[in-house]
Amino acid sequence: MEIKRIARHLLMTRWTVSAAFPPRTLHAIEKAIRASHRDHIGQVRFAVEGALQIDALLSNTSARERAIDVFSQLRVWDTEHNNGVLIYLLLADRDVEIVADRGVHARVRAAEWETICQSMEVNFRLGRYEVGVLEGVEQVSELLKRHFPAQQERQSELPSKPAVL
Template sequence: MTHKNSMIKRLLQNLIASVLDLLRIGDGPLSGFTLLRKYFSTKDLKEITSAVGSSEKSHRGEIKVSIETKIPLFQLINGKTASSRALEMFSFLKVWNTEEKTGILIYLLLSEKKIVTLADKGIYKRIGQEKLNSISEIIGEGFRSGKPKEAILTGIKELTEELTKHFPAKRKNPNEISNEPYIG
């Protein structure tokens, strides 16, 4: 696919997501996020929150899940990609701001079905980007098989194994970042 065709495809995906967001159906926390509701129920999001909380009891890492339905169109036109948006969200959500530099972001861009996993420098000293990319791929496979919640839970489980091995919990183990997924 050429760069021009790729850009047109991305614009259409994000434009469709923008239109879906305008079709606010129903009440409640997910009413304005119809693309989000296609993949996750309120119960699913609570299970993800619980899985992050349970995971963090066994290690000193901080896991943050960020789910966005789309990249804002003006940013997309200016060349924003899922990877650059994930880096932006890493900063915005202050995943970098943990005492031991052990924050990890699992970023999902639903309109483009992209998953990016990023970590702070404390993580990179022991767990490389290659491992994080493999976790992103595992999550992506789950999405492609129609099981997005299970995919994220599997990704969290994989991260838990790595973090427990390299950063086991100590007596002092504060929760430095909210366990709830960021929805945007």
Template sequence: MLKTLARSLRHRWLDESDARRVIDPALEERLRSFVAASERRHTGEIRICVEGGLPTSYLWRHWRHNIPIATIVRQRAAMMFAKLHVWDTPHHNGVLIYLLLAEHAIELVADRGIAERVAPAEWQAMVDRLGVALQEGHVEQGLTRALEEVSAVLVAAFPEPADAGTAAVVNRLPDGPVLR
């Protein structure tokens, strides 16, 4: 009961302002620039979402139906993947890096076009490296490395056509992190 109460308070306490403390405006701009530069090299889309706490409806599913919190976090990441239209690419090659501060949770959601080309263990290794960096307080370095790794996978699997030129590069989604 006490653990449930503590979790509830943590999710209610942490919000967008906490996400903005983790990703300050200068870092937000550097991440936006990195994503923009990356997306000029491949046809995929990369989004970052940092959320303070889960909405009450997700916590309710956890409490009421005794669904493990890790499953709830994965469901929320999948919902943000859809809500942010990361799935809306012609080659189904969008990737979402999702951080949930209240649970110190990281999810990497990849659309089916890229997920089928990368072993789950490789995605998990990226998440694990990001987790270590975040635990050590190296937010920028961890996110930059994760972006480099995701970008390398997308460049290898879905490179921008050599004859496309810069005019043909279509940026379908905003490049900046979503802070909630």
């Protein structure tokens, strides 16, 4: 267990999350996700979590493990074509994880997701949260357009609104 990581998580406040993701940024992300849903039949969700709960932190839960939990909690897996994608940010670690349902996972290589995550993390290290998320949503959407193109206009199965945990 790394003491610096524990300190970052314990010092993370709701205010810090709100400063990084003010209402106008959350609205811009929601708008981008909603627009992306017109271009493909994939389902994109974005979730940001300030820090891990103390029990998860002490058990050394990774951002990836937590992202899988959030994928389940937000029911991103519950789509008709198994094409849900969660973009998860653990703000205290500035770690981005992308979790894709089995329909998408079968078509998109892990290296493609990792490239998107790294690009977003570069922006986050520079304090450019809105830019990082919007670029990430765009890149995920490009992959979904390639593998799950829009067939007709239809309702999104998942909310476009970002989840702030």
